[in-house]
Amino acid sequence: MSARQALLTLKTFKSGGKAVGTSFGYLIDRNGTVVSAWTPFNGADSAVVVDAKGRSYPVEKIYGASELYDIAKFAIGGATAVQPISLAKTLPTGSVRMWIMTQKPALVTPERSEKFMSKYNYYVLGGADALKENTADYPNGAPAVNERGELVGIYNNGGTVLSVTDWRYTDELKPSGFAANDPTLSRTTIRKALPADVKDARLALMMAAQGRTADYMATARDFMTMFPKETDGYYDLATLYWQQGKTAEADKLLRDAVDKATDKADAHYNYSRSVWQKLSLMPEPPFADWTYDKAMAEADAAYKVKALPVYDEMRGKIEYSKGNYEKAYEKFMSLTKSMRNPDLFYEAAQCRQALKASDAEILELLDSAVGVCDTPYTTIAAPYFYARGTQLGKMGRYRDAMVDLYRYEALTTALPPASFYYDREQIEMKGKVYQAALNDIMRAVVLDQRNAQLWAEKANVHLRVGQYADAMASADVAIQLDSTYSVPYLIKGLAQCQSGKKDEGLTNLQKAKDLGDTQADAFIKKFK
Numbered sequence: 331m332s333a334r335q336a337l338l339t340l341k342t343f344k345s346g347g348k349a350v351g352t353s354f355g356y357l358i359d360r361n362g363t364v365v366s367a368w369t370p371f372n373g374a375d376s377a378v379v380v381d382a383k384g385r386s387y388p389v390e391k392i393y394g395a396s397e398l399y400d401i402a403k404f405a406i407g408g409a410t411a412v413q414p415i416s417l418a419k420t421l422p423t424g425s426v427r428m429w430i431m432t433q434k435p436a437l438v439t440p441e442r443s444e445k446f447m448s449k450y451n452y453y454v455l456g457g458a459d460a461l462k463e464n465t466a467d468y469p470n471g472a473p474a475v476n477e478r479g480e481l482v483g484i485y486n487n488g489g490t491v492l493s494v495t496d497w498r499y500t501d502e503l504k505p506s507g508f509a510a511n512d513p514t515l516s517r518t519t520i521r522k523a524l525p526a527d528v529k530d531a532r533l534a535l536m537m538a539a540q541g542r543t544a545d546y547m548a549t550a551r552d553f554m555t556m557f558p559k560e561t562d563g564y565y566d567l568a569t570l571y572w573q574q575g576k577t578a579e580a581d582k583l584l585r586d587a588v589d590k591a592t593d594k595a596d597a598h599y600n601y602s603r604s605v606w607q608k609l610s611l612m613p614e615p616p617f618a619d620w621t622y623d624k625a626m627a628e629a630d631a632a633y634k635v636k637a638l639p640v641y642d643e644m645r646g647k648i649e650y651s652k653g654n655y656e657k658a659y660e661k662f663m664s665l666t667k668s669m670r671n672p673d674l675f676y677e678a679a680q681c682r683q684a685l686k687a688s689d690a691e692i693l694e695l696l697d698s699a700v701g702v703c704d705t706p707y708t709t710i711a712a713p714y715f716y717a718r719g720t721q722l723g724k725m726g727r728y729r730d731a732m733v734d735l736y737r738y739e740a741l742t743t744a745l746p747p748a749s750f751y752y753d754r755e756q757i758e759m760k761g762k763v764y765q766a767a768l769n770d771i772m773r774a775v776v777l778d779q780r781n782a783q784l785w786a787e788k789a790n791v792h793l794r795v796g797q798y799a800d801a802m803a804s805a806d807v808a809i810q811l812d813s814t815y816s817v818p819y820l821i822k823g824l825a826q827c828q829s830g831k832k833d834e835g836l837t838n839l840q841k842a843k844d845l846g847d848t849q850a851d852a853f854i855k856k857f858k
Contacts, residue, residue: 333431333479336415338381340366340389340471342374345519350374353471354432356481357414358500361405362387365484365500367471368395368402371518377404381412390548391523394503397514399495400470400486403503405523415473418480421451421496428453428494430485431473436461438474440494450496453483462492507533510540521545524552532562539566546570559592565600572608577617580604595636602628602644610651622652639669646677655684666698672714675699679717689725696721712741720753728761748778752787764795775804782812789821793828801825816845820853827857 336357342350351370358365364379371377377389387406395402422428423443430436441456453474455461461468465487472485474494483494507530509515509522519542524531531553538549547570553563564587571580584601591597605625608617626648633641646661659681662674679695696718703711719734735754739746751774758767771788778784789804802825808818820842826835836857843850 333415333429333473333475333481334433334435335382336413337431337433337473338364338366338379338412340364340370340377340379342370342377342389342518344373345375353469354473355379355471356473357410357412358417358481358497359414362390362407362410363393363403364389364406365401365403365471365497367400367469367484367486368397368514369400369470371395371402371520373517375519377520379406381410383411385410389520391521391552392509392515392518393505393523394509395514396499396503399484399499401484401495401500401503402471403500404520415475416478416480417497418476418478418482421482421498422476423451426476428474428476428482430461430468431475431479432467432469434467436468438492438494447499447502450499451483452496453494455492455494462487462489505534506530507537509534510537519545521548524549524556526556528557528560531557535562535566543570558590561587561591561593561596561600564591564597565604568600568604569607572604572617573612575615577608577615577620580608581617581619595632595638595641598628598632598635599641599644602626602632602641602648606644606648606651622648639665643669643671643674643677650677650681650684655681659685670702672699672702672711675702676714676717679721689721693718693721693725707737707741709741709743712738715741719757723757723760726760728757729763731757732761732763732766745777748774748781748784751777752784755787755791759791759794764791767791768795780811782808782815782818785811786815786817786821789818789825793821793825798825798829814845816842816847816850819845820847820850823850824853827853832857 338355340353340355344350350373353367353370355364355366357363378386379389380386387408387410389404390407391405393403393405425439427437427439430438438455440453442454444452446452468485468487470486473481474483474485476482481497483497486493486495505523505525506512507525515522522534524534535549535553538546547567550563550567550570554567557563564583568580568583571577571583584604587597588594588601602625605620605628608620609622609625626645629641629644629648642661643665646658649661650658659678662678662681666674675695675698679692679699682692682695696714699714700711700718703714715734716738719731719738722731722734735757751770755767755770755774758770768791771784771791775784775788785804785808789801789808792801792804802822805818805822808815819838823835823838823842826838836854839850839854843854
Protein backbone atom coordinates (compact mmCIF):
# COMPACT_ATOMS: atom_id res chain seq x y z
CA MET A 331 0.00 0.00 0.00
CA SER A 332 1.08 3.63 -0.42
CA ALA A 333 2.85 5.51 2.33
CA ARG A 334 0.05 8.07 2.38
CA GLN A 335 -2.54 5.36 3.12
CA ALA A 336 -0.39 4.16 6.02
CA LEU A 337 -0.58 7.57 7.72
CA LEU A 338 -2.29 7.77 11.09
CA THR A 339 -3.27 10.95 12.91
CA LEU A 340 -2.11 11.11 16.53
CA LYS A 341 -4.20 13.11 19.01
CA THR A 342 -3.22 13.53 22.67
CA PHE A 343 -5.31 14.81 25.59
CA LYS A 344 -5.27 15.93 29.21
CA SER A 345 -7.27 13.89 31.72
CA GLY A 346 -10.26 16.22 31.35
CA GLY A 347 -10.34 15.77 27.58
CA LYS A 348 -8.54 18.98 26.64
CA ALA A 349 -6.41 18.54 23.52
CA VAL A 350 -2.64 18.66 24.01
CA GLY A 351 -1.25 18.13 20.53
CA THR A 352 -1.45 16.30 17.22
CA SER A 353 0.93 14.81 14.69
CA PHE A 354 1.22 12.04 12.14
CA GLY A 355 2.08 8.47 13.06
CA TYR A 356 2.55 5.22 11.17
CA LEU A 357 2.65 1.54 11.97
CA ILE A 358 6.08 -0.02 11.60
CA ASP A 359 5.04 -3.62 12.26
CA ARG A 360 1.96 -5.84 12.52
CA ASN A 361 1.98 -5.79 16.33
CA GLY A 362 0.47 -2.33 16.68
CA THR A 363 3.79 -0.47 17.06
CA VAL A 364 3.54 3.15 15.95
CA VAL A 365 6.19 5.85 15.49
CA SER A 366 5.38 9.56 15.72
CA ALA A 367 6.67 12.81 17.20
CA TRP A 368 7.24 12.94 20.96
CA THR A 369 6.09 16.55 21.47
CA PRO A 370 2.31 15.85 21.49
CA PHE A 371 2.81 13.44 24.40
CA ASN A 372 4.41 16.11 26.59
CA GLY A 373 1.83 16.72 29.34
CA ALA A 374 -0.67 14.21 27.95
CA ASP A 375 -2.72 11.70 29.95
CA SER A 376 -4.22 9.78 27.04
CA ALA A 377 -3.94 9.50 23.27
CA VAL A 378 -5.56 7.96 20.21
CA VAL A 379 -4.60 7.46 16.59
CA VAL A 380 -7.10 7.76 13.75
CA ASP A 381 -6.65 6.01 10.42
CA ALA A 382 -7.58 7.28 6.95
CA LYS A 383 -11.09 5.84 7.28
CA GLY A 384 -11.76 7.60 10.58
CA ARG A 385 -11.34 4.54 12.79
CA SER A 386 -9.87 5.34 16.21
CA TYR A 387 -7.42 3.24 18.23
CA PRO A 388 -6.30 3.99 21.82
CA VAL A 389 -2.63 4.41 22.64
CA GLU A 390 -2.06 1.72 25.26
CA LYS A 391 1.58 2.10 26.23
CA ILE A 392 4.80 3.86 25.32
CA TYR A 393 7.97 1.95 24.53
CA GLY A 394 10.35 4.91 24.56
CA ALA A 395 10.94 8.46 23.39
CA SER A 396 13.70 10.86 22.40
CA GLU A 397 13.25 14.53 23.15
CA LEU A 398 16.41 15.39 21.19
CA TYR A 399 15.13 13.89 17.93
CA ASP A 400 11.43 14.38 18.83
CA ILE A 401 10.46 10.76 18.28
CA ALA A 402 8.14 8.46 20.23
CA LYS A 403 7.40 4.77 19.81
CA PHE A 404 4.23 3.33 21.28
CA ALA A 405 1.60 0.59 20.99
CA ILE A 406 -2.04 0.97 20.00
CA GLY A 407 -4.88 -1.32 21.02
CA GLY A 408 -7.49 -3.08 18.96
CA ALA A 409 -7.24 -4.90 15.66
CA THR A 410 -6.33 -2.52 12.86
CA ALA A 411 -6.87 -2.94 9.15
CA VAL A 412 -4.10 -0.43 8.45
CA GLN A 413 -1.01 -1.99 6.90
CA PRO A 414 2.42 -1.07 8.27
CA ILE A 415 4.53 1.37 6.29
CA SER A 416 7.26 -0.29 4.24
CA LEU A 417 10.69 0.10 5.82
CA ALA A 418 13.74 0.93 3.71
CA LYS A 419 16.32 -1.81 4.14
CA THR A 420 19.09 0.24 2.53
CA LEU A 421 19.34 3.89 3.51
CA PRO A 422 20.98 6.55 1.33
CA THR A 423 24.11 8.33 2.50
CA GLY A 424 24.19 11.12 -0.08
CA SER A 425 21.84 13.64 -1.67
CA VAL A 426 19.02 11.30 -2.61
CA ARG A 427 15.53 12.66 -3.07
CA MET A 428 12.91 11.87 -0.46
CA TRP A 429 9.37 12.97 0.27
CA ILE A 430 7.94 14.28 3.52
CA MET A 431 4.75 12.24 3.39
CA THR A 432 1.66 14.07 4.63
CA GLN A 433 -1.63 14.86 2.91
CA LYS A 434 0.48 17.29 0.86
CA PRO A 435 3.69 15.38 0.08
CA ALA A 436 6.79 17.59 -0.25
CA LEU A 437 9.92 16.68 -2.19
CA VAL A 438 13.18 17.40 -0.34
CA THR A 439 16.85 16.74 -0.95
CA PRO A 440 19.37 16.39 1.89
CA GLU A 441 22.30 18.82 1.81
CA ARG A 442 24.35 16.28 3.70
CA SER A 443 24.08 13.19 5.86
CA GLU A 444 25.86 12.59 9.15
CA LYS A 445 26.38 9.54 11.33
CA PHE A 446 25.36 9.36 14.97
CA MET A 447 25.81 6.53 17.46
CA SER A 448 28.19 5.17 14.77
CA LYS A 449 25.42 3.45 12.79
CA TYR A 450 22.46 5.77 12.20
CA ASN A 451 22.00 8.45 9.53
CA TYR A 452 20.98 12.03 10.21
CA TYR A 453 19.95 14.01 7.13
CA VAL A 454 20.14 17.81 7.06
CA LEU A 455 17.64 19.13 4.52
CA GLY A 456 18.22 22.04 2.19
CA GLY A 457 15.95 24.18 0.03
CA ALA A 458 12.87 23.49 2.13
CA ASP A 459 11.95 26.93 3.46
CA ALA A 460 8.29 26.32 2.62
CA LEU A 461 8.24 23.41 5.06
CA LYS A 462 9.93 25.45 7.77
CA GLU A 463 7.07 27.95 7.83
CA ASN A 464 4.27 25.41 7.38
CA THR A 465 4.32 23.30 10.53
CA ALA A 466 0.59 22.55 10.28
CA ASP A 467 0.93 20.56 7.05
CA TYR A 468 4.43 19.29 7.85
CA PRO A 469 4.59 18.59 11.58
CA ASN A 470 7.40 16.89 13.40
CA GLY A 471 7.09 13.14 13.19
CA ALA A 472 5.91 13.01 9.58
CA PRO A 473 7.47 10.11 7.65
CA ALA A 474 10.22 10.75 5.13
CA VAL A 475 10.04 8.14 2.34
CA ASN A 476 12.11 7.26 -0.70
CA GLU A 477 10.74 7.05 -4.24
CA ARG A 478 9.53 3.50 -3.55
CA GLY A 479 7.41 4.75 -0.64
CA GLU A 480 9.65 3.10 1.94
CA LEU A 481 10.31 4.79 5.25
CA VAL A 482 13.74 6.41 5.38
CA GLY A 483 13.33 8.40 8.55
CA ILE A 484 11.35 10.75 10.76
CA TYR A 485 11.03 14.41 9.81
CA ASN A 486 11.92 17.13 12.29
CA ASN A 487 11.57 20.90 12.05
CA GLY A 488 14.00 22.25 14.61
CA GLY A 489 13.25 25.87 13.71
CA THR A 490 16.66 26.64 12.25
CA VAL A 491 17.46 23.20 10.84
CA LEU A 492 15.18 20.79 9.02
CA SER A 493 16.24 17.18 9.34
CA VAL A 494 15.31 13.54 8.93
CA THR A 495 16.39 10.96 11.54
CA ASP A 496 17.10 7.39 10.46
CA TRP A 497 14.05 5.20 11.17
CA ARG A 498 16.33 2.49 12.53
CA TYR A 499 17.05 4.74 15.51
CA THR A 500 13.59 3.75 16.82
CA ASP A 501 15.18 0.40 17.73
CA GLU A 502 16.89 2.31 20.55
CA LEU A 503 13.53 3.37 22.01
CA LYS A 504 13.14 0.32 24.20
CA PRO A 505 11.25 -0.07 27.48
CA SER A 506 13.30 0.34 30.64
CA GLY A 507 12.83 -0.71 34.22
CA PHE A 508 13.45 2.93 35.17
CA ALA A 509 10.96 4.37 32.65
CA ALA A 510 8.86 5.91 35.45
CA ASN A 511 11.88 8.03 36.43
CA ASP A 512 12.90 8.88 32.87
CA PRO A 513 12.89 12.71 32.62
CA THR A 514 11.25 12.56 29.19
CA LEU A 515 8.71 9.77 29.70
CA SER A 516 7.72 11.11 33.13
CA ARG A 517 6.07 14.06 31.36
CA THR A 518 3.20 11.83 30.28
CA THR A 519 1.07 9.60 32.48
CA ILE A 520 0.39 7.20 29.62
CA ARG A 521 1.44 3.71 30.65
CA LYS A 522 5.02 2.62 30.04
CA ALA A 523 5.69 -0.73 28.35
CA LEU A 524 7.53 -3.53 30.11
CA PRO A 525 11.15 -4.37 29.23
CA ALA A 526 11.95 -7.74 27.67
CA ASP A 527 14.33 -8.73 30.48
CA VAL A 528 12.46 -10.23 33.43
CA LYS A 529 14.59 -8.47 36.08
CA ASP A 530 14.01 -5.09 34.45
CA ALA A 531 10.33 -5.95 34.01
CA ARG A 532 10.02 -6.68 37.74
CA LEU A 533 11.40 -3.24 38.50
CA ALA A 534 8.99 -1.64 36.02
CA LEU A 535 6.08 -3.55 37.58
CA MET A 536 7.07 -2.29 41.01
CA MET A 537 7.22 1.28 39.70
CA ALA A 538 3.82 0.86 38.03
CA ALA A 539 2.30 0.22 41.47
CA GLN A 540 2.86 3.90 42.25
CA GLY A 541 0.74 5.05 39.29
CA ARG A 542 -2.90 4.80 38.26
CA THR A 543 -4.65 1.58 39.28
CA ALA A 544 -5.93 0.85 35.77
CA ASP A 545 -2.41 1.20 34.36
CA TYR A 546 -0.98 -0.98 37.14
CA MET A 547 -3.52 -3.69 36.35
CA ALA A 548 -2.72 -3.53 32.64
CA THR A 549 1.01 -3.72 33.38
CA ALA A 550 0.47 -6.76 35.63
CA ARG A 551 -1.49 -8.43 32.81
CA ASP A 552 1.34 -7.65 30.39
CA PHE A 553 3.80 -9.20 32.83
CA MET A 554 1.72 -12.38 33.00
CA THR A 555 1.57 -12.54 29.20
CA MET A 556 5.29 -11.92 28.74
CA PHE A 557 6.45 -14.08 31.66
CA PRO A 558 3.73 -16.70 32.29
CA LYS A 559 6.04 -18.85 34.43
CA GLU A 560 6.94 -16.01 36.83
CA THR A 561 4.78 -15.35 39.90
CA ASP A 562 4.98 -11.55 40.07
CA GLY A 563 2.19 -10.66 37.65
CA TYR A 564 -0.26 -13.15 39.16
CA TYR A 565 0.36 -11.88 42.70
CA ASP A 566 0.15 -8.19 41.83
CA LEU A 567 -3.04 -8.57 39.82
CA ALA A 568 -4.60 -10.84 42.45
CA THR A 569 -3.87 -8.22 45.11
CA LEU A 570 -5.62 -5.56 43.05
CA TYR A 571 -8.58 -7.89 42.55
CA TRP A 572 -9.20 -8.71 46.21
CA GLN A 573 -8.75 -5.05 47.13
CA GLN A 574 -11.63 -4.36 44.73
CA GLY A 575 -13.77 -7.10 46.27
CA LYS A 576 -13.15 -9.54 43.40
CA THR A 577 -11.74 -12.30 45.59
CA ALA A 578 -12.96 -15.15 43.37
CA GLU A 579 -10.96 -13.71 40.47
CA ALA A 580 -7.95 -13.28 42.76
CA ASP A 581 -8.23 -16.88 43.91
CA LYS A 582 -8.28 -18.15 40.32
CA LEU A 583 -5.16 -16.15 39.47
CA LEU A 584 -3.27 -17.52 42.45
CA ARG A 585 -4.28 -21.08 41.62
CA ASP A 586 -3.14 -20.49 38.03
CA ALA A 587 0.22 -19.32 39.39
CA VAL A 588 0.62 -22.54 41.38
CA ASP A 589 -0.12 -24.53 38.22
CA LYS A 590 2.02 -22.55 35.77
CA ALA A 591 4.89 -20.94 37.67
CA THR A 592 8.34 -22.47 37.70
CA ASP A 593 8.88 -21.48 41.34
CA LYS A 594 6.12 -23.47 43.05
CA ALA A 595 7.28 -22.45 46.52
CA ASP A 596 6.92 -18.76 45.71
CA ALA A 597 3.51 -19.36 44.13
CA HIS A 598 2.25 -21.08 47.30
CA TYR A 599 3.80 -18.33 49.44
CA ASN A 600 2.06 -15.61 47.41
CA TYR A 601 -1.21 -17.51 47.75
CA SER A 602 -0.71 -17.70 51.52
CA ARG A 603 0.15 -14.06 52.04
CA SER A 604 -2.70 -12.92 49.76
CA VAL A 605 -5.21 -14.82 51.89
CA TRP A 606 -3.59 -13.54 55.11
CA GLN A 607 -3.47 -9.93 53.88
CA LYS A 608 -7.09 -9.99 52.79
CA LEU A 609 -8.28 -11.45 56.10
CA SER A 610 -6.15 -9.01 58.10
CA LEU A 611 -6.81 -5.84 56.13
CA MET A 612 -10.19 -6.30 54.46
CA PRO A 613 -12.17 -9.16 56.03
CA GLU A 614 -15.41 -7.91 54.48
CA PRO A 615 -16.88 -9.12 52.24
CA PRO A 616 -15.83 -12.64 53.27
CA PHE A 617 -14.81 -15.29 50.76
CA ALA A 618 -15.62 -18.79 51.95
CA ASP A 619 -12.46 -20.46 50.69
CA TRP A 620 -10.14 -17.86 52.20
CA THR A 621 -9.51 -18.67 55.84
CA TYR A 622 -6.47 -18.57 58.11
CA ASP A 623 -6.35 -22.35 57.81
CA LYS A 624 -6.13 -21.96 54.01
CA ALA A 625 -3.35 -19.40 54.44
CA MET A 626 -1.49 -21.82 56.73
CA ALA A 627 -1.92 -24.71 54.29
CA GLU A 628 -0.37 -22.66 51.49
CA ALA A 629 2.50 -21.52 53.74
CA ASP A 630 3.11 -25.15 54.70
CA ALA A 631 3.11 -26.11 51.00
CA ALA A 632 5.66 -23.39 50.24
CA TYR A 633 7.93 -24.51 53.08
CA LYS A 634 7.64 -28.14 52.02
CA VAL A 635 8.89 -27.27 48.52
CA LYS A 636 11.66 -24.98 49.76
CA ALA A 637 12.46 -24.54 53.47
CA LEU A 638 13.11 -20.78 53.42
CA PRO A 639 12.86 -18.72 56.63
CA VAL A 640 10.49 -16.23 54.98
CA TYR A 641 7.93 -19.00 54.47
CA ASP A 642 8.29 -20.05 58.10
CA GLU A 643 7.84 -16.43 59.16
CA MET A 644 4.57 -16.39 57.22
CA ARG A 645 3.38 -19.25 59.44
CA GLY A 646 4.20 -17.13 62.49
CA LYS A 647 2.18 -14.21 61.11
CA ILE A 648 -0.80 -16.48 60.58
CA GLU A 649 -0.56 -17.90 64.12
CA TYR A 650 -0.54 -14.32 65.45
CA SER A 651 -3.62 -13.43 63.40
CA LYS A 652 -5.39 -16.54 64.72
CA GLY A 653 -4.70 -15.35 68.28
CA ASN A 654 -2.10 -18.01 69.00
CA TYR A 655 0.33 -15.44 70.38
CA GLU A 656 2.60 -17.82 72.28
CA LYS A 657 3.08 -20.08 69.25
CA ALA A 658 3.70 -17.05 67.05
CA TYR A 659 6.23 -15.65 69.54
CA GLU A 660 8.13 -18.94 69.65
CA LYS A 661 8.19 -19.07 65.85
CA PHE A 662 9.55 -15.53 65.49
CA MET A 663 12.17 -16.00 68.18
CA SER A 664 13.35 -19.30 66.71
CA LEU A 665 13.86 -17.56 63.38
CA THR A 666 16.01 -14.83 64.95
CA LYS A 667 18.71 -17.45 65.52
CA SER A 668 19.28 -17.82 61.78
CA MET A 669 17.92 -14.55 60.40
CA ARG A 670 18.81 -11.16 61.93
CA ASN A 671 15.73 -9.43 60.65
CA PRO A 672 14.35 -6.43 62.61
CA ASP A 673 10.81 -7.39 61.64
CA LEU A 674 11.11 -10.66 63.57
CA PHE A 675 11.92 -8.85 66.82
CA TYR A 676 9.15 -6.34 66.13
CA GLU A 677 6.64 -9.14 65.54
CA ALA A 678 7.84 -10.89 68.69
CA ALA A 679 7.28 -7.65 70.61
CA GLN A 680 3.71 -7.50 69.31
CA CYS A 681 3.16 -11.05 70.53
CA ARG A 682 4.46 -10.21 74.03
CA GLN A 683 2.30 -7.09 74.08
CA ALA A 684 -0.78 -9.19 73.24
CA LEU A 685 0.22 -11.58 76.06
CA LYS A 686 0.39 -8.65 78.53
CA ALA A 687 4.13 -9.02 79.09
CA SER A 688 6.07 -6.41 81.04
CA ASP A 689 7.03 -3.12 79.44
CA ALA A 690 10.68 -3.96 80.03
CA GLU A 691 10.40 -7.21 78.05
CA ILE A 692 8.63 -5.49 75.16
CA LEU A 693 11.22 -2.70 75.13
CA GLU A 694 14.05 -5.24 75.06
CA LEU A 695 12.61 -6.80 71.90
CA LEU A 696 12.16 -3.39 70.26
CA ASP A 697 15.75 -2.51 71.21
CA SER A 698 16.80 -5.66 69.35
CA ALA A 699 14.70 -4.66 66.33
CA VAL A 700 16.50 -1.32 66.11
CA GLY A 701 19.83 -2.94 66.95
CA VAL A 702 19.86 -5.29 63.95
CA CYS A 703 18.97 -2.55 61.45
CA ASP A 704 21.75 -1.69 59.03
CA THR A 705 23.68 1.49 59.70
CA PRO A 706 23.68 4.21 58.63
CA TYR A 707 19.96 3.95 59.15
CA THR A 708 17.65 4.08 56.15
CA THR A 709 13.91 4.35 55.74
CA ILE A 710 13.68 0.60 56.47
CA ALA A 711 14.49 1.33 60.12
CA ALA A 712 11.81 4.01 60.48
CA PRO A 713 8.92 1.85 61.77
CA TYR A 714 11.10 0.27 64.45
CA PHE A 715 12.12 3.67 65.82
CA TYR A 716 8.45 4.63 65.81
CA ALA A 717 7.43 1.50 67.71
CA ARG A 718 10.20 1.92 70.26
CA GLY A 719 9.46 5.62 70.69
CA THR A 720 5.81 4.84 71.36
CA GLN A 721 6.77 2.19 73.91
CA LEU A 722 9.20 4.55 75.66
CA GLY A 723 6.46 7.16 75.88
CA LYS A 724 4.14 4.60 77.43
CA MET A 725 6.84 3.86 80.02
CA GLY A 726 7.23 7.52 80.97
CA ARG A 727 10.67 7.91 79.36
CA TYR A 728 9.53 10.96 77.45
CA ARG A 729 12.88 12.43 76.41
CA ASP A 730 14.06 9.06 75.06
CA ALA A 731 10.74 8.65 73.27
CA MET A 732 11.19 12.04 71.61
CA VAL A 733 14.61 11.06 70.28
CA ASP A 734 13.18 7.96 68.60
CA LEU A 735 10.19 9.78 67.16
CA TYR A 736 12.36 12.53 65.71
CA ARG A 737 14.59 9.84 64.21
CA TYR A 738 11.49 8.22 62.70
CA GLU A 739 10.44 11.52 61.14
CA ALA A 740 13.90 12.01 59.64
CA LEU A 741 14.00 8.51 58.16
CA THR A 742 10.51 8.17 56.74
CA THR A 743 10.11 9.19 53.11
CA ALA A 744 6.49 10.31 53.31
CA LEU A 745 5.24 13.28 55.32
CA PRO A 746 3.81 11.88 58.57
CA PRO A 747 0.09 12.48 59.15
CA ALA A 748 -1.38 14.96 61.60
CA SER A 749 -1.97 12.14 64.09
CA PHE A 750 1.79 11.53 64.35
CA TYR A 751 2.49 15.14 65.30
CA TYR A 752 -0.38 15.07 67.79
CA ASP A 753 0.94 11.90 69.42
CA ARG A 754 4.46 13.31 69.63
CA GLU A 755 3.11 16.56 71.04
CA GLN A 756 1.40 14.60 73.80
CA ILE A 757 4.73 13.02 74.75
CA GLU A 758 6.48 16.41 74.60
CA MET A 759 3.86 17.94 76.88
CA LYS A 760 4.38 15.16 79.41
CA GLY A 761 8.12 15.70 79.12
CA LYS A 762 7.56 19.47 79.64
CA VAL A 763 9.28 20.35 76.37
CA TYR A 764 6.69 22.98 75.57
CA GLN A 765 8.25 24.70 72.57
CA ALA A 766 8.64 21.37 70.78
CA ALA A 767 5.05 20.52 71.70
CA LEU A 768 3.84 23.83 70.29
CA ASN A 769 5.77 23.27 67.06
CA ASP A 770 4.25 19.81 66.63
CA ILE A 771 0.66 20.79 67.32
CA MET A 772 1.05 23.63 64.84
CA ARG A 773 2.20 21.10 62.22
CA ALA A 774 -0.80 18.93 63.06
CA VAL A 775 -3.37 21.70 62.51
CA VAL A 776 -1.74 22.62 59.21
CA LEU A 777 -2.10 19.02 58.03
CA ASP A 778 -5.68 18.62 59.31
CA GLN A 779 -7.21 22.07 59.45
CA ARG A 780 -10.81 20.90 59.98
CA ASN A 781 -10.06 18.91 63.14
CA ALA A 782 -11.56 20.61 66.21
CA GLN A 783 -9.66 18.36 68.63
CA LEU A 784 -6.31 19.47 67.21
CA TRP A 785 -7.23 23.16 67.43
CA ALA A 786 -8.38 22.65 71.02
CA GLU A 787 -5.08 20.97 71.85
CA LYS A 788 -3.22 23.87 70.23
CA ALA A 789 -5.21 26.21 72.46
CA ASN A 790 -4.27 24.07 75.46
CA VAL A 791 -0.54 24.31 74.71
CA HIS A 792 -0.77 28.09 74.33
CA LEU A 793 -2.59 28.21 77.67
CA ARG A 794 0.11 26.13 79.38
CA VAL A 795 2.85 28.56 78.28
CA GLY A 796 0.85 31.68 79.13
CA GLN A 797 0.03 32.72 75.56
CA TYR A 798 -3.55 33.60 76.40
CA ALA A 799 -4.46 35.53 73.25
CA ASP A 800 -3.26 32.66 71.05
CA ALA A 801 -5.11 30.19 73.27
CA MET A 802 -8.36 32.10 72.83
CA ALA A 803 -7.88 32.42 69.07
CA SER A 804 -7.23 28.69 68.64
CA ALA A 805 -10.18 27.83 70.88
CA ASP A 806 -12.40 30.02 68.69
CA VAL A 807 -11.38 28.02 65.61
CA ALA A 808 -12.21 24.77 67.40
CA ILE A 809 -15.61 26.16 68.43
CA GLN A 810 -16.35 27.21 64.85
CA LEU A 811 -15.54 23.69 63.68
CA ASP A 812 -17.60 21.96 66.39
CA SER A 813 -19.83 24.07 68.63
CA THR A 814 -20.84 21.01 70.69
CA TYR A 815 -17.26 20.20 71.77
CA SER A 816 -16.76 21.27 75.39
CA VAL A 817 -12.94 21.43 75.58
CA PRO A 818 -12.35 24.66 73.59
CA TYR A 819 -14.94 26.49 75.74
CA LEU A 820 -13.09 25.31 78.85
CA ILE A 821 -9.70 26.44 77.53
CA LYS A 822 -11.00 29.76 76.25
CA GLY A 823 -12.71 30.38 79.59
CA LEU A 824 -9.50 29.67 81.51
CA ALA A 825 -7.46 31.91 79.21
CA GLN A 826 -9.97 34.73 79.68
CA CYS A 827 -10.06 34.35 83.46
CA GLN A 828 -6.25 34.40 83.64
CA SER A 829 -6.00 37.47 81.41
CA GLY A 830 -8.41 39.66 83.37
CA LYS A 831 -11.63 38.82 81.51
CA LYS A 832 -13.30 36.94 84.33
CA ASP A 833 -16.94 37.53 83.35
CA GLU A 834 -16.44 36.31 79.78
CA GLY A 835 -14.32 33.47 81.10
CA LEU A 836 -16.97 32.29 83.54
CA THR A 837 -19.55 32.35 80.73
CA ASN A 838 -17.40 30.01 78.64
CA LEU A 839 -16.64 27.78 81.62
CA GLN A 840 -20.39 27.48 82.22
CA LYS A 841 -20.86 26.61 78.54
CA ALA A 842 -18.25 23.86 78.91
CA LYS A 843 -20.08 22.56 81.99
CA ASP A 844 -23.41 22.58 80.14
CA LEU A 845 -21.81 20.49 77.38
CA GLY A 846 -20.74 17.89 79.94
CA ASP A 847 -17.16 18.87 80.80
CA THR A 848 -16.36 17.37 84.22
CA GLN A 849 -13.54 19.82 85.02
CA ALA A 850 -15.49 23.00 84.41
CA ASP A 851 -17.35 23.16 87.75
CA ALA A 852 -14.15 23.20 89.83
CA PHE A 853 -12.76 26.09 87.76
CA ILE A 854 -16.03 28.02 88.04
CA LYS A 855 -15.82 27.78 91.83
CA LYS A 856 -12.16 28.81 91.73
CA PHE A 857 -12.67 31.99 89.71
CA LYS A 858 -16.01 33.16 91.14
